Amino acid sequence: MDDLTSSNDWPAGRVLVVMATYNERDNVCPLMEAILQADPRVQVLVVDDDSPDGTGQLALDTAARLPRAHVLVRRGRKGLGSAILEGFHLAEARGFEVVFNMDADFSHDPLDLPRLMAALEPIGGKPADLVIGSRRVLGGSVVGWPWSRHVSSRLVGWFTKFVLRVPVRDGSSGYRGLRLSILPKLSPRPMCTGYAFHEDLVWRVHRAGGRIMEVPICFTDRTRGRSKANLAAVLEGIRDLFRLAWWNLRD
Ligand SMILES: Nc1nc2c(ncn2[C@@H]2O[C@H](COP(=O)(O)OP(=O)(O)O)[C@@H](O)[C@H]2O)c(=O)[nH]1
Ligand SMILES: [Mg+2]
Incomplete structure (x- = not known):
């Protein structure tokens, strides 16, 4: 069976918010609406x-009544990273300049979008290629996680900083914005298709000489x-992170 898509008729736009979903029945529709309300400049792709x-x-039904909302339903579970990357490539093909990525579970607040976007396009300053909604800079926080999630998230954070040698504090945050012009400059090695996609992307952007900024967010589980x-x-x-570490040594 072929993939399913919402209407092919997209308004012209510069900023696309990409959300990967798997079993998010209770979140997807209210979140699509909340994103479009949070910033009139953005469109959303599930x-x-x-x-x-x-x-x-459910997402297709919502997109049918919201011109700035779009949906791609792929056949079979191909993974979080693979879904986000496909969204980025679709954005590129449709002429968008900036993509955002966020989880489809309200742990990332759509109201933070304008603040993150401002970091990608600072007035008078140098624009960033990647802006991370960061839980680990001054003003950032995590609400509602069990201690085990705090520990694993810290370990991955240290791995990204000290083994992959990316100078960021929250390389695994799934809330971020990317200037699409950096994509062709990234390493051509195949990207991680699962959860390590987030660390993979910051690693690649850093290795390509991209400018990365972190903006505080409150993550609510x-x-x-x-x-x-x-x-x-x-x-x-974990396997993918070690593969990145190997490439980091070799490339
Ligand atoms: N398309 C797609 N989305 C996924 C897949 N796995 C997870 N997601 C989505 O990725 C986001 C992050 O997953 P989540 O379960 O919230 O992970 P957690 O925040 O680390 O607990 C959510 O929006 C999920 O629905 C997948 O295999 N394919
Ligand atoms: Mg989540």
């Missing part, structure tokens, strides 16, 4: 991996639906 709970169809970061996803992420 990339769903044929969620068994019907998220894709989801209240609806369950985390998809199960043991298999975590193990895949």
